Amino acid sequence: MTVPETEDGWFKSSFSANTDNCVEFRRTPDGVEVRNSKRPDAGTVAYTDSEWKAFIAGAKNGEFDI
Template sequence: MSGQHKHDDAWRKSSFSGGQTNCVEFRRTPDGVEVRNSKRPDAGTVAYTDSEWKAFIAGVKNGEFDI
């Protein structure tokens, strides 16, 4: 994720969800990323800045959230 990102109305979820509805989805916004519960899409979203999202993705890739 580098450079400028355009707004993207398309919600995306991980290919690891296996088509389940019990997962989170995300989409790009002009200011960063929004995340929502795919099971309750009308319940609201949580917004993250680009730097917050990049830090989260880096942590995932580094295994910081592995149980």
Template sequence: MNSDTAWIMSSRSTGNGGSCVEARRSSGVIEVRNSKSPDAGTVRFTTEEWDSFLDGAKKGEFDKLLIG
């Protein structure tokens, strides 16, 4: 299914001074942007790339990038 969606804001982004990540499905790809600068552009992922990213995030593969 490739139907377009509205922008979805990460629930982890709310309440932190407006630094928000948003994502949507558009024209068969996943787009990600910074809600503070929505006109600055988007990063695009194929659905396969997005699925791989989410799988890695769920497995903690990116945890070493966290500060703190």
């Protein structure tokens, strides 16, 4: 499934479409930024490519399951 990109390059998680947990990310020249789409002016968290890849690998492996 392809997630639509916003005009400013943000992608919203399809898992947060109908909840209060709205997470978006976008690529940057140095890596990835993540933000809360309901509070976009509250700031972002930036990750390098290697940090983001490590996080995604851990998430896919179930390391962050609650």
